[in-house]
Amino acid sequence: MIAPGFTGSTLDRADPLRQDPEALAAAMGDWRAKLLVLNDFEPELDGEGRLVWTNLADAPEGSDLLLLGLDNGKPHFAALTPGMKPPAGRPMRMFGLLDRIAPGEAATYAAARSLLDWHTRHRFCANCATETHIYRAGWGRKCPNCHAEHFPRVDPVVIMIAEHAGRALLGRQPAWPAGRYSALAGFLEPGESIEEAVAREIMEEAGVRVTDVRYIASQPWPFPSSLMIACVGMAEDDALTIDKHELEDAIWVSREEVLRVLAGGEGAFLPPPPYAIAFTLLTEWANA
Structure with missing residues (x-):
């Protein structure tokens, strides 16, 4: 990794x-x-x-x-x-x-x-x-x-992709550079496990139900003090209902396209920067 x-x-x-x-x-x-x-x-x-x-x-x-x-x-x-x-x-x-x-x-x-x-x-x-x-x-x-x-606090955040039929779900926020798509993300809420937060956030933002959530890696994110917890969940279907308050758009992308884009090639989206754990998450998923 x-x-x-x-x-x-x-x-x-x-x-x-x-x-x-x-x-x-x-x-x-x-x-x-x-x-x-x-x-x-x-x-x-x-x-x-x-x-x-x-x-x-x-x-x-x-x-x-x-x-x-x-x-x-x-x-x-x-x-x-x-x-x-x-x-x-x-x-x-x-x-x-x-x-x-x-x-x-x-x-x-x-x-x-x-x-x-x-x-x-x-x-x-x-x-x-x-x-x-x-x-x-x-x-x-x-x-x-x-x-x-x-004592200094750390705010846990789940960051995740849903997988369906060999494709990953990526989302886009309007403030990002043109064409950039990345993993979905959201703060854990009180009384919630990591797996439950992953499932809730993907359902809220994209209308996709996931199960079998698995952990990939974590990263401190000092803006101001989050812990990003990267996961993958298996989607039951690929139908999208996008919450426009959270996302501007969402797309499904294949492993082949993710690998090409991460290697600097052309594709339907710009990847997250290498210092972001979304880059690590996409890399691990695409090479699995």
Whole structure:
């Protein structure tokens, strides 16, 4: 299987260090410690598509340092700066950078971006509304009033294709580049299994009933903090009833056409980008 995008970070997440204030202070004082260079929430990349790092002395005044992990014993941090706010929507420049970023580097960036985004959105206690304090090296917040502890959340999302007679069901959203089709997707709802969510989402968006759902792979998606869970379900028939609130169009495509398009050839659709798990999902299905 090709590795899904945003996976493969080389950093040791160093959980014991997060829980040891003295060790964390020593890591912040380590002359080898590195700080991730970001332009707001966008990564800076060198000529080889690798993340750029600087020294902790370059952290803006008033920043909180969030421990990303260790690389060969060297601490690596991201800076949460005062007034930092995530951008609205998904800037196209950001996705251009993702086409350039080296394998594994995107995973480190994903952790940093999701963690920073979470802190900017969760400054206040959900239990009593008191402003919370950072602890556990940035991997938690604690309320000084009611002592509730809060931790970065991950939102599970199913992303899937329905299969029928050797063909895969793909959908299209109007905001995507012209001609692009991809797997259907949707958030899991409370009290729902992965398999149930796959079946519900395909039925809601395309009117297709599926059974025999099987898991393929997963991927962190840091916009802002989802876990994409890729699956395939077997469709009972190929009749489509498209929910126009969710999809602009949906089509059935053969294995042969998917393989040709993924290899860069012409076809009835443009594939998802390689860093998206939909690319991994389509590749695995087409080569099965």
